[in-house]
Amino acid sequence: MAAQVLDNIVWHCLAGPHAHLAAGTPAARRYARGFSPILGFARPEAPALEAIAPFCEPGEHLYCAGWSGSAPAGWTIDADAAGQQYVWDAPPPAADDALAATRLGPADVAQMVALVERMQPGPFAARTHELGCYYGVFDGERLVAMAGERMAAGVFREISGVCTHPDVQGRGYARRLVARLVREEIARGETPILHVMQDNAPARRVYERMGFRHHQDLRIRVLSRTG
Numbered sequence: 001m002a003a004q005v006l007d008n009i010v011w012h013c014l015a016g017p018h019a020h021l022a023a024g025t026p027a028a029r030r031y032a033r034g035f036s037p038i039l040g041f042a043r044p045e046a047p048a049l050e051a052i053a054p055f056c057e058p059g060e061h062l063y064c065a066g067w068s069g070s071a072p073a074g075w076t077i078d079a080d081a082a083g084q085q086y087v088w089d090a091p092p093p094a095a096d097d098a099l100a101a102t103r104l105g106p107a108d109v110a111q112m113v114a115l116v117e118r119m120q121p122g123p124f125a126a127r128t129h130e131l132g133c134y135y136g137v138f139d140g141e142r143l144v145a146m147a148g149e150r151m152a153a154g155v156f157r158e159i160s161g162v163c164t165h166p167d168v169q170g171r172g173y174a175r176r177l178v179a180r181l182v183r184e185e186i187a188r189g190e191t192p193i194l195h196v197m198q199d200n201a202p203a204r205r206v207y208e209r210m211g212f213r214h215h216q217d218l219r220i221r222v223l224s225r226t227g
Helices: 002-007 009-014 049-055 106-119 173-187 201-210
Strands: 022-024 028-031 039-041 062-065 075-088 134-139 142-153 156-164 191-197 212-225
Touching: 002 009, 002 156, 009 028, 009 039, 009 142, 009 156, 022 049, 028 049, 039 062, 075 173, 075 201, 106 134, 106 142, 106 156, 134 173, 142 173, 156 173, 173 191, 173 201, 191 201, 191 212, 201 212
Parallel strands: 156 191
Antiparallel strands: 022 028, 028 039, 062 212, 075 191, 075 212, 134 142, 142 156
16 A cells, blocks of 8 residues: 555645645646645546646646656646656664754745745745745855655655755755654654656765665656646
8 A cells, every 4th residue: 555655646645635735626636726736646647637627727837747648638748857756765864963954934935935946846836835844054044955845645755845055055955954854754653755857866866875765767747738
């Protein structure tokens, strides 16, 4: 059962723990607007795009995974890329009391969105931080690094939104923030997971050294309704 949940984590999240934050049908669901533009399907190999269409605005960019083939009438594939899913497979990381990490909240949304827009770690919206715990590192008043939690299903908890401003890259902030989240999730009895683009070899090497192992390759697409 755990493997089944992990292999279609988006659907099991949107139809399970985050159902109250989602909209859709028994075949297809999405996060409500403002949370994260992600689609999930009960059968990702045969996505019920016609079912989710009434819940999507024309031109709205939406992310999904797990299927290939042509887009049906009324939809456009705006991006098509390869990603990978990783699962934590090691003891908890050592404590890091020297890291000055701040719990992020509503007052930090503008800076979180600005950092995401610059670094493009993946889909993120103004209310994404409400899906879990987000930590950040500040340089004075400026947010320069962050990482947080997004999807949840079964025992699995996704770490997401990992990014660092170019001015401070190389200091290990992102890795240390991820390690903090891993420790907290393991303490709660959860198994950390994360997703990374296949062409992001530096990030994949960092995650593998930390203790994440590759679980599966994913076809990741960005779609939009043509109206």
